[in-house]
Amino acid sequence: MREKFLARHTTASLQQLIGDKRAVVALVPIGSTEPHGPHLGLGTDVVISAAACVRACETFDKRGPLVAVVAPAVSYGVTDCADGFTGAVSIPAPVLTAYVQAICDGLLASGIKHVCLVNNHLEPAHDAAIRACVREKQISVACPLTRKWARTLSAEFKSGACHAGRYETSIVMAAAPEFVDESIRTVLKPVPISLSEKLSAGVNTFSAMGMELAYAGDPAAATVEEGEALIGRLADMIVGEVRESIGLPV
Numbered sequence: 601m602r603e604k605f606l607a608r609h610t611t612a613s614l615q616q617l618i619g620d621k622r623a624v625v626a627l628v629p630i631g632s633t634e635p636h637g638p639h640l641g642l643g644t645d646v647v648i649s650a651a652a653c654v655r656a657c658e659t660f661d662k663r664g665p666l667v668a669v670v671a672p673a674v675s676y677g678v679t680d681c682a683d684g685f686t687g688a689v690s691i692p693a694p695v696l697t698a699y700v701q702a703i704c705d706g707l708l709a710s711g712i713k714h715v716c717l718v719n720n721h722l723e724p725a726h727d728a729a730i731r732a733c734v735r736e737k738q739i740s741v742a743c744p745l746t747r748k749w750a751r752t753l754s755a756e757f758k759s760g761a762c763h764a765g766r767y768e769t770s771i772v773m774a775a776a777p778e779f780v781d782e783s784i785r786t787v788l789k790p791v792p793i794s795l796s797e798k799l800s801a802g803v804n805t806f807s808a809m810g811m812e813l814a815y816a817g818d819p820a821a822a823t824v825e826e827g828e829a830l831i832g833r834l835a836d837m838i839v840g841e842v843r844e845s846i847g848l849p850v
């Protein structure tokens with residue numbers, strides 16, 4: 601079984617993988633360090649991106665002709681929406697863009713053929729900072745904010761009431777249950793606040809949106825089964841974005 605985590609490769613084993621017939625794609629999981637309700641860990645978005653990347657590796661193996669590795673994650677992002685909450689660490693957008701661009705440059709210089717930035721922290725300024733890294737065809741972004749992929753996800757996701765709600769909580773329960781406090785999750789009341797609607801109306805922070813516990817949606821309704829299915833759809837998104845930007849049939 602080939603090693604799918606870039607960080608576990610040695611220089612020699614990576615050279616061998618790159619020298620093989622199949623072009624190597626690096627998937628970079630991207631998230632943020634920010635509050636996700638009273639029941640999920642601060643690293644939730646990174647967990648979601650990493651789980652989708654691992655699943656996508658399996659799909660790449662099955663479909664060919666590409667082979668994918670999961671690169672070390674970018675665990676901090678632009679998180680101004682969570683301003684005022686303990687545990688929110690925000691990086692200025694130009695700093696994030698320059699950092700991620702340098703990561704892409706380094707991976708491509710190693711002989712990796714394509715880098716896909718897999719982002720599941722959906723704050724618009726963060727998404728824009730990541731998309732600003734795409735200066736050449738060898739870099740793509742996979743993020744469910746795109747309408748094309750959003751429509752493949754759950755009803756709660758499409759409603760925009762999806763910060764640490766049923767959508768994200770289900771994925772974390774499936775991918776990393778140690779990030780979930782079940783005794784709190786199961787008693788949380790639904791918070792039907794749409795972040796996308798609030799953001800379009802110019803309301804930019806969780807506190808101003810009325811999310812005093814830093815979640816929206818219905819975490820008590822989350823299930824492992826739904827999380828498993830959503831990870832599969834996010835993996836299909838990654839494979840689709842990469843194949844499209846390389847010019848292969850999606």
Ligand SMILES: [Zn+2]
Nearest residue numbers: 644645764768
């Ligand atoms: Zn999140």
